[in-house]
Amino acid sequence: MGLENLLKDYLNYLEIEKNRTLETRENYEHYLNTFLASAKVRDPEEITDRIVRNFRLTLARKNIKKITQNYYVIALRNFLKYLVKRDIKTLSPDKVELPKVSRAEIETLEYEDLERLLKAPKGRDPRSLRDRAILETLFSTGLRLSELCALNRYLDLKRGEISVRGKGGKLRLVFISDRAKGAIKEYLQGRTCEPN
Numbered sequence: 001m002g003l004e005n006l007l008k009d010y011l012n013y014l015e016i017e018k019n020r021t022l023e024t025r026e027n028y029e030h031y032l033n034t035f036l037a038s039a040k041v042r043d044p045e046e047i048t049d050r051i052v053r054n055f056r057l058t059l060a061r062k063n064i065k066k067i068t069q070n071y072y073v074i075a076l077r078n079f080l081k082y083l084v085k086r087d088i089k090t091l092s093p094d095k096v097e098l099p100k101v102s103r104a105e106i107e108t109l110e111y112e113d114l115e116r117l118l119k120a121p122k123g124r125d126p127r128s129l130r131d132r133a134i135l136e137t138l139f140s141t142g143l144r145l146s147e148l149c150a151l152n153r154y155l156d157l158k159r160g161e162i163s164v165r166g167k168g169g170k171l172r173l174v175f176i177s178d179r180a181k182g183a184i185k186e187y188l189q190g191r192t193c194e195p196n
Contacts, residue, residue, distance in 0.1 A: 001088075002042055002043065003036060003041060003042055003043060003044060004036075006044065006083065006088070007029075007032055007033075007036070007079070010028075010032075010079055010082045010083075011025050011028060011029055013082060014028060018168065019168045019169050020167075020168060021167070024167075027071070027075075028075045028078075028079075031071060031072045031075035031076070032075055032076065032079055034072065035055055035072065035075075035076055038054075038055050038058055039051045039052075039054075039055055044083050044088050044089060044090035045089050045090060047080070047090050047091045048091060049091065049095055052076065052091065052095075052096055055072075055076075056069065056073065056099070059072060066099050066100070069099050070098055070099060073096060073097075073098055073099065074098065076096060077093045077096045077098075078093075080092070080093035080096065081093045114139070117135065118132070118135050118136060118139065120135070121135065124190060125190075126187070126190055126191050129183075129186050129187040129190045129191070130187050130191070132183045132186070132187070133180070133183040133184045133186070133187040134148065135183075136177070136179055136180040136182075136183040136184075137176065137180045137183070137184065139180070140175075140176050140177040140179065140180035141162070141164075141174040141175065141176060141180070142174065143164060143174060144166070144167075147164050147165075147166055150164075150165070151164070155184065157176065157181045157184060157185065160175055160176050160178075160181065161173050161174065161175050161176065162174050162176065
């Protein structure tokens with residue numbers, strides 16, 4: 001079976017068996033098609049250490065950030081793992097190392113900037129209270145925006161924890177800080193009652 005057909009099978013596997021989103025599938029398709037176009041290989045056995053190194057060199061010379069280069073390499077490694085799992089002869093995924101990302105490339109907010117961001121919603125109107133509750137909850141829990149939007153309307157704030165269904169349908173527990181709980185309570189108290 002040619003690489004193009006194997007790639008289609010792999011992308012279907014990601015979507016169906018691994019329960020990845022359509023966006024993830026499209027990203028992987030882009031990364032792997034970029035690799036196949038660069039490598040000019042048609043058979044899994046043709047993927048070699050040298051071809052992967054040349055591809056990585058091509059990415060680096062395009063001035064693509066290391067963190068973005070990692071996405072391409074991760075997609076390639078996972079594709080190779082899938083092939084090996086199906087007993088298809090190809091390069092061992094263990095031979096493909098991820099590029100090291102320097103700490104300087106990972107941007108974090110300074111404490112003062114974070115505080116300024118959290119205090120940006122001013123006022124006591126429902127919108128400001130809502131925005132403050134959202135920001136405090138995102139920072140406190142590390143939730144993705146989609147996970148925040150999917151939260152149950154009625155939270156048990158006394159417990160200080162929430163069960164969240166994340167990427168791939170995986171369930172995890174996140175903890176809410178006292179500050180976030182306070183912001184949520186303020187929002188709920190300040191919000192006008194909605195009709196039933």
